[in-house]
Amino acid sequence: MSEISSELTHINASGEANMVDVSDKAVTVREARAEAWVLMAEETLALIVNGQHHKGDVFATARIAGIMAAKKTAELIPLCHPLALSKVEVQLTPNAERGGVHIQSYCKLAGQTGVEMEALTAASIAALTIYDMCKAVQKDMIIDGVRLLEKRGGKSGDFNA
Structure with missing residues (x-):
């Protein structure tokens, strides 16, 4: 884990x-990337x-769900600011070696607050959508590794996992 701030904003x-x-x-321009895995x-x-x-x-369904979720983050997460996102991207990559789907999300805007929560929400909801669509075939899938990969912009500076 990286450094921890003691200030709860x-x-x-x-x-x-x-x-x-x-x-x-x-x-300023703010960007964030997040990821999740659905193991199956x-x-x-x-x-x-x-x-x-x-x-x-x-x-296709999971990608659209992730994009929609990023746009609705302020309705889902208490105290989150509603943001005018300029870009949301959700990539889904099958990975036979790991045994599942790797999800990466990217959010961008020009604004006064970051887009980390939007990127995390996009990756999470894309993963949940895959689970929902596939649960009739396999109920023991695992959603794993939801995390922020990077963020750029803002007063606190850049972050890379």
């Missing part, structure tokens, strides 16, 4: 949860990759 002086005021922050049996992965899943194109 969503807690006011009285210890109450509050939304951070970003009105005095400079508008070789047969389940083959159904997805070969386009033989009875529910249709699993990757």
Whole structure:
């Protein structure tokens, strides 16, 4: 793990949860990447990759779900600012060696607060969508490794996992 800050920005002086005021922050380009894995049996992965899943194109559906989720993050995560995203990308890559699907999300905007939560939400919901579409075939899939890979911009600077 990396360094840990002792300052919780969503807690006011009285210890109450509050939304951070970003009105005095400079508008800068903010970017974030996140990832998640959906681990599954070789047969389940083959159904997805070969386009033989009875529910249709699993990757297309998961990609759209991830993009939609990034746009709805402020409705899902308390105290998150609603953001005008300029780009959301969700990539899904089958990985037979690891036995599953690797999901990477990318979010970008010009704004006063970061897009880490949007990138994490996109990757998470894409993973949940894959699980939902494939659960009839395999119930013991594992969603794993949801994490922020990098963030760029803003006062706190850049972060790379």
